[in-house]
Amino acid sequence: MAASKKNTGARVMAAALQLTDQLVGWRRHIHRNPEPSMQEHQTAAYVVDELAALGLTEVRTGVGETGVTCLVRGAKGRKTVGLRADMDALEILEQTGAAYASEIPGLMHACGHDAHVACLLGAGAILAGMPDALPGNVKLVFQPGEEGSGGALKMIQDGCLQNPKVSAIACLHVAADAPSGYVATVRGVKNAQTDEINLTIHGVSSHAARPDNGVDAISIAAQVLIAIQQFIGRHTNALDRKLVTFGTIQGGTRRNVLSDSVTLVGTMRTLETPGREALLRFLQKDLRKIVSAMGGKLTVDIVEGYPPLVNDDGVVDQIEAAAKATVGAEKLLTGRKAGLGGEDFAYFGTVGAIPAAGFCLGTYDEQKGFTASLHTNRFDFDDTLCLPLGAACLAQTAIEMLGG
Ligand SMILES: [Zn+2]
Numbered sequence: 001m002a003a004s005k006k007n008t009g010a011r012v013m014a015a016a017l018q019l020t021d022q023l024v025g026w027r028r029h030i031h032r033n034p035e036p037s038m039q040e041h042q043t044a045a046y047v048v049d050e051l052a053a054l055g056l057t058e059v060r061t062g063v064g065e066t067g068v069t070c071l072v073r074g075a076k077g078r079k080t081v082g083l084r085a086d087m088d089a090l091e092i093l094e095q096t097g098a099a100y101a102s103e104i105p106g107l108m109h110a111c112g113h114d115a116h117v118a119c120l121l122g123a124g125a126i127l128a129g130m131p132d133a134l135p136g137n138v139k140l141v142f143q144p145g146e147e148g149s150g151g152a153l154k155m156i157q158d159g160c161l162q163n164p165k166v167s168a169i170a171c172l173h174v175a176a177d178a179p180s181g182y183v184a185t186v187r188g189v190k191n192a193q194t195d196e197i198n199l200t201i202h203g204v205s206s207h208a209a210r211p212d213n214g215v216d217a218i219s220i221a222a223q224v225l226i227a228i229q230q231f232i233g234r235h236t237n238a239l240d241r242k243l244v245t246f247g248t249i250q251g252g253t254r255r256n257v258l259s260d261s262v263t264l265v266g267t268m269r270t271l272e273t274p275g276r277e278a279l280l281r282f283l284q285k286d287l288r289k290i291v292s293a294m295g296g297k298l299t300v301d302i303v304e305g306y307p308p309l310v311n312d313d314g315v316v317d318q319i320e321a322a323a324k325a326t327v328g329a330e331k332l333l334t335g336r337k338a339g340l341g342g343e344d345f346a347y348f349g350t351v352g353a354i355p356a357a358g359f360c361l362g363t364y365d366e367q368k369g370f371t372a373s374l375h376t377n378r379f380d381f382d383d384t385l386c387l388p389l390g391a392a393c394l395a396q397t398a399i400e401m402l403g404g
């Protein structure tokens, strides 16, 4: 049993290495042609065309608007498991200087979703090429709108986990802080709950020379910013991992007029429920007292974002077994820490109610100059090295999930 398992992993890895040129071609085509969240029309059409070229035609399009699913059938077994990739790009002007850089100014695959699509197409090709080793079916899920639109939820609501029913699902995400070509796994919570915070401080305008005749919204905003960080640092359990970041602040009209309003727009990231609840209580209740003590009024608008991604232990076991059988135990890093980024793959576990887990594919390589973080205009990686490893680990994870 162990020997045949090892054998399957070696077959999968060999098939992935043979696919290298195609994997790189897919990734670079998608990289050149990025599309924003929920507008992945060309990308979805490209995926369908490439699946057809691989002989994979059990395809459903328009799932959750622009999503695509594809069923790869094994020679035996009735179980179906899922593998997922996200397809959307970010509103960033690319500065990598790469030959395959984005051809759409202001849009860039800076979160590696181009790599995810290429690896999933690759996993489909590998699995379709060895139905004898596939003890069930694999549904490939190409989802739109991960970057804020909740495309995973739209696909689940549109039935992507039905017909046939998917019993467990896995995905990969590139990681710019893990070494290039390594697979890294996380136990338990992997990605944060995200919530959007919009605060407006209402003051009263007056002449800049007579602030006592008004209420200065800008100086109250300064107090609010400090109070929030102080609350996190001094009034919540430091072991509950959480943060609040404000990305924009707007207020005032000119130098010599007291501002009557300031708007702070930010995000809150929490890994544990008690930390989130404490922060919500503070933002919605106690913060008002600080603002009113200064004579101002506070409007709080919090929009609930993605739930935390809590990796299923059983699926992580299967991912780790797959990594050992394909990329090798020496390239598997277990016990990676959770990140405070969000990931809508979490919905497969919560709303989809099936075991779900994601793993990381490292891309960091100082010697080759691949050091930029995700979501920056310089993010890139050695696709020739990484893509076959990602595709192989994904394909083998499906085999492990099917009990192969
Ligand atoms: Zn992202």
Ligand SMILES: [Zn+2]
Residues within 6 Å of the ligand: 111, 112, 113, 146, 173
């Ligand atoms: Zn991403």
